[in-house]
Amino acid sequence: MTKLIDFDAYTDGAKRTESHREPSTASLTNFMDALMLANLAAELLDLYKKDLFYGRGIDAAKREEILTHMANTINGAAGPNDLPTDPGVPNVNPRLLHAVIGKFTEAGEMIQALGEAIETGNLDIVNLAEEVGDDKWYDALLLDELKKLSGGSITIDRVLQTNLDKLAARYPEKFEGRLAITRDLDAERAILERVAS
Structure with a gap:
């Protein structure tokens, strides 16, 4: 039988493997476009969640608004060479930045596993369990930083x-x-x- 681990012990293990690199000078404009698209994708999925599990129905106008905003963001996105004076991502708490983005990317991998299961009829539970663990790794970092920030x-x-x-x-x-x-x-x-x- 596997020994249970408490969250504080898990956090200590997670911190051992944490990157302490400061964020690079990625384009702020492109980064904000990526954040906008991530947020819009989450809003779109939320419409479907509320329909599937709450019986709300799909708000067609809201769905169209989100899709239009996504298309406009993609079409208006600056290319890598279009931003010679872009200041780069500002000095944001790097642990919060890493944890929040990491949670979103792990959720994306879970969504990919779900999509593959819908398409093939086969759910890779080992992969999905791995993504849950990766998500909890980011939870550990996020909560550790929030604990510090909240005294x-x-x-x-x-x-x-x-x-x-x-x-x-x-x-x-x-x-x-x-x-x-x-x-x-x-x-x-x-x-x-x-x-x-």
Whole structure:
């Protein structure tokens, strides 16, 4: 039987393999285009999630708006040689930058595995499990940095409990699709703010 590992021990192991390289001077304009496209892709998938699991239906106008914005971003994107005076990615916390981008790229690999399973009928559970582990590696770095930035108040235990508290406020009895759509965002934010207090 495999020994269970707690998240703090996992974080210590993850930090051992963390890159400490400062971000390069990648083009800020191109980087912001990539962030915009990632955000739009997430918004588009969110429309489908809400249709598939909450019964909301696809908002055709919103879908078209997202696709148009994506196309405009791609068509207006600067090429690598079009930015001689581009200042590069600004001095952002490199650990947060690395962790957040890493989580998105790992999610992309999970989406790729899901797409392959839909196309072939075969799910590679070993690959999917690996991507879950990689995602947790980025969670470890992200939470470690948030813990430092919050003076120690943001911990995995507090994050998980706060998430359960938010969900209990959203779904007092059990999951209901209508409650997933008609959320009290102000009340949820008040609960979420407790994590850093």
